[in-house]
Amino acid sequence: MIRINDWIAIDEGELRFEFLRASGPGGQNVNKVSTAVRLRFDVGACPSLPEDVRARLLRLAGRRVGQDGVLSIEARRFRTQEANRRDVVERLVLLVGKAVEKPKPRRETKPSRASKVRRLETKRRRGQEKQTRRPPGGIDN
Numbered sequence: 001m002i003r004i005n006d007w008i009a010i011d012e013g014e015l016r017f018e019f020l021r022a023s024g025p026g027g028q029n030v031n032k033v034s035t036a037v038r039l040r041f042d043v044g045a046c047p048s049l050p051e052d053v054r055a056r057l058l059r060l061a062g063r064r065v066g067q068d069g070v071l072s073i074e075a076r077r078f079r080t081q082e083a084n085r086r087d088v089v090e091r092l093v094l095l096v097g098k099a100v101e102k103p104k105p106r107r108e109t110k111p112s113r114a115s116k117v118r119r120l121e122t123k124r125r126r127g128q129e130k131q132t133r134r135p136p137g138g139i140d141n
Contacts, residue, residue, distance in 0.1 A: 036075065056099040
């Protein structure tokens with residue numbers, strides 16, 4: 001079980017790992033060994049995720065979620081398969097952890113009277129400054 005917080009844990013059996021060849025440094029090894037890891041996690045079929053967390057996770061994941069509702073995360077940062085596997089699981093935990101946090105509701109506010117006065121005063125001063133740059137006698141001279 002992968003613990004997200006005190007009340008959410010994801011069963012490791014729900015995660016599917018695919019191993020593929022990574023590009024980048026590694027010499028001859030890069031052409032022979034499949035060190036990159038792709039994690040596939042079916043968000044819709046996970047029973048341990050509450051509905052609100054599932055919806056936030058799908059929104060946060062963006063393009064990493066396919067039409068079928070499967071989240072796909074790739075890791076190819078390290079030169080070993082095991083390190084990339086740990087990295088991809090950590091990134092999943094961080095993503096689900098972000099989805100667990102409920103967003104703070106926005107409270108509508110309006111500008112204070114003082115801020116309105118400051119804004120208008122700045123606009124007036126700026127207009128006067130531009131007025132003094134005009135040639136004397138108007139524009140048509």
